[in-house]
Amino acid sequence: MTKKKSKNISKGLTLHFLPYSEIAKLNSLERIKKLLKLVLNQKVVILQGVLKPEEETRLIEDTMIMIGNIKGFKGVELAVISQDPEETSVFQKMKSKLASALVGHQGALTIIGPASIVKEMKKDPKKLEVMMR
Amino acid sequence: MKILTNFTKRIFSLFFKQKKEISLGFYGPPNAGKTSLTNRICKDWTGEEIGSVSNVPHETRHVQFKEEVEINYKENHLKFKLIDTPGIATKIDYEDFIKHKMKKKQAQKRAKEATQGIVEAIRWLEDVDAVVIVLDATQNPYSQVNITIVGNLIARKIPVLIVANKIDLRKADVKKIEAAFPEYEVVGISAKKGKNMDEFYESIFKLAKKA
Numbered sequence: 001m002t003k004k005k006s007k008n009i010s011k012g013l014t015l016h017f018l019p020y021s022e023i024a025k026l027n028s029l030e031r032i033k034k035l036l037k038l039v040l041n042q043k044v045v046i047l048q049g050v051l052k053p054e055e056e057t058r059l060i061e062d063t064m065i066m067i068g069n070i071k072g073f074k075g076v077e078l079a080v081i082s083q084d085p086e087e088t089s090v091f092q093k094m095k096s097k098l099a100s101a102l103v104g105h106q107g108a109l110t111i112i113g114p115a116s117i118v119k120e121m122k123k124d125p126k127k128l129e130v131m132m133r
Numbered sequence: 134m135k136i137l138t139n140f141t142k143r144i145f146s147l148f149f150k151q152k153k154e155i156s157l158g159f160y161g162p163p164n165a166g167k168t169s170l171t172n173r174i175c176k177d178w179t180g181e182e183i184g185s186v187s188n189v190p191h192e193t194r195h196v197q198f199k200e201e202v203e204i205n206y207k208e209n210h211l212k213f214k215l216i217d218t219p220g221i222a223t224k225i226d227y228e229d230f231i232k233h234k235m236k237k238k239q240a241q242k243r244a245k246e247a248t249q250g251i252v253e254a255i256r257w258l259e260d261v262d263a264v265v266i267v268l269d270a271t272q273n274p275y276s277q278v279n280i281t282i283v284g285n286l287i288a289r290k291i292p293v294l295i296v297a298n299k300i301d302l303r304k305a306d307v308k309k310i311e312a313a314f315p316e317y318e319v320v321g322i323s324a325k326k327g328k329n330m331d332e333f334y335e336s337i338f339k340l341a342k343k344a
Contacts, residue, residue: 053284057255060223060281064248067225075224078277115224123275125313 013044013117013132020049028055032062035112039076040066044113050080051110059112077118081128082108154201154212155341158261160254162278163190163220165269166298169324171199171217177330178204183217189233191247193219196257206334211341218257219250221278258285262344263292265337270297270305270321274313283314292343294336297321301328 016038023031032055038045051059056078063076111121111130122129159167172182184197198216225247230240264286268274286293297310300321307321320336322329 053281053288056281057258057285060221061252061255063223064225064251067248068245074226075222078223078281080277080280115226121277122273123277124273125275 161267218254
């Protein structure tokens with residue numbers, strides 16, 4: 001009697017670490033293109049550092065345009081974690097983020113994953129929970 | 134003496150002249166109650182509504198605005214252009230709309246319009262004088278979308294008022310929103326029930342002074 005081969009192949013998850021040095025010399029459009037290319041390849045990107053506020057909105061804009069044009073693409077999940085004290089407010093975080101964006105802040109991590117893999121990133125001042133599909 | 138007084142008045146009005154109409158944007162995540170709030174304001178001061186509301190996310194898929202909304206509250210009088218924007222999100226899945234009993238084609242159409250609406254909302258950031266960020270007081274305020282919106286407004290030096298909506302619900306936690314945004318004035322309201330609108334209008338005039 002032959003054994004049936006199991007069809008339940010477990011899907012792998014690729015975490016792609018992107019050092020800040022790899023995007024430091026790129027302009028905003030090139031940065032976003034690079035990040036979205038990795039996400040489209042079903043990778044969860046862990047970027048050392050943060051994007052500028054206008055880059056974040058541009059990332060959302062480009063993501064929305066891609067949802068309409070790339071089959072199966074549902075968008076991204078995005079979160080930033082930093083070394084700020086627990087009680088730091090959003091405003092203080094934004095101020096330090098604005099300042100650090102100019103010098104390529106490397107004490108923070110930006111996590112971007114495809115929404116088809118990452119169900120949700122729940123954030124509060126003390127922790128970040130990443131829920132997978 | 135009269136000539137001098139008139140001259141002073143003219144100079145004063147030249148420097149302190151208020152804007153004819155303040156463009157006030159309403160931003161926030163989907164289903165926070167942006168349209169409910171703009172409807173409430175429009176109903177209060179013009180008798181008309183601005184758009185439809187629904188429990189299904191992304192009901193507002195185009196920027197909708199109402200011009201010349203004159204708010205007369207206590208001693209204050211100002212004209213606003215109210216700009217109600219689609220909720221900003223980083224993902225749209227048409228299958229989420231199917232869960233709300235929509236047919237596949239209808240859900241796909243809604244998803245496509247929602248993505249276009251988000252792009253439109255972001256582009257409108259260029260044209261606002263001040264922004265009211267509407268948050269659902271029953272939800273976690275620390276979402277990346279909220280942080281991205283606030284970050285952009287700080288970078289553009291646009292004055293902000295934060296509204297913690299849905300305070301009529303038991304799960305509402307205005308203090309959590311205040312803790313997340315201590316540098317901003319946070320007003321807890323219920324746009325649906327018209328709760329605490331007096332404090333909201335007072336805050337709107339404070340915001341307008343910064344614009």
